[in-house]
Amino acid sequence: MPKTRSAAAVLIAVAALGVAGAAPADAATVSAGALVLGQQVLPPNDGWAASGAGTTGGAAATAGVVVHNRDELVAAVAGNDPKIVYVSGRIDMLEGQPCSAFADPAYTLDTFLATYDPAVWGRAAKPTGPVEEARVRSAKAQGDQIKAIVGSNTTIIGINNGRISHGSLVLTNVSNVIVRNLEVVDAADCFPAWDPTDGAAGNWNSLYDLVSLSGATNVWIDHNTFSDGNNHDADQPLYFGRPYQVHDGASDIIRGSDLVTVSYNDYYDHDKTMLIGSTDTPGVDVGKLRVTVHHNRFGNVGQRAPRVRFGQVDVYDNLFVATDEDTYQYSLGVGVESAIYAENNYFKLSADVPTADVIHYWKGTKITAIGSLVQYGSRRPQPVDLVADYNLAYDPDLTADAGWTPTLRPRVDPAAAVPGIVAANVGIRHLGC
16 A cells, blocks of 8 residues: 555644645645545555656655645646645636637638648648747647646645646656546647648647656656546547647657556547657657556547557556547557557457457557457457457567566456456546545
């Protein structure tokens, strides 16, 4: 179990006021259970984030703080001193403002579409010029509003159904961060970028992950709920014949991030879910991107659960639900020099989703996938060899050996038990606050 202090000791410890204008975390605002939760640290051996100095977040703080709105949140999570931040109730990072509130005077979507229509602009070059520059200024204005820049030595805990909507928790070049029991939804980009050179037909690309790790180390993301809310990419219009995609990742882990554990989270109704490694070019990612992904639910997410480059990534005891064949692309993306070790995962698939499509080739060559169970509809689950099924259907063949064996695991549950364990534990409202 995670280490804790007694509830009485925590009540004394949080008497001080941590952030101007925010409420102290005392018995009047935070339950004893939540106060104890704020002091918990990642248990030993619980994934890659237990490596090195381990992950303790803000457990060394002598004060906690409760935040209720955007400004309080941004102030509370900043800086590198130890801190425990309780997110109480719903926080709208847009503060009710429409996208038009952030638009540069020289930008409208209609103007952008008219300027960069492939019939006018062509497909050989990315947009440049005054209208694109106005879009970039608009995007920056939105980003300044919706980003909460999280410092090192931070624990963030959701209480009272804590929820952040239309915002992004940003962890850049920091270490020792814990995020638990928090719902984060719909970090929609008001001003997606158009890239006619992305793929054969071009693509719209958005900013803002729900939680973004860039150069972050020793991070524990646990018992959270991530989704697009009621703003689904599938409901967006087509522009230039391509989906106007307004969401990026749910919890991307990039640019040399390392020693991360992602556990007991509920990911659902999202497309680009978890990108580990952002480029095929060797560099800062080599020898990093060590991530453990266990006991999560990936419910009808489109892809990247996860997609991996370079990293040694342990993916075990997760529940994958892919019953919407119209949006599902793949689960495990095998990227350049990646080494995914996938064990005892359970897949509930639509009859139209072949087991060969669970893995996708992204220029990687090897993956261990053992102990997998696949269930179609109400049929009994059956053991499958995901790599063999992929190799029968696609080229080039993958090697069924990631080249390493994980050791940092508190326990490994049998795949048959995963649906019940996951259903009873993932997401918010399972940690007693």
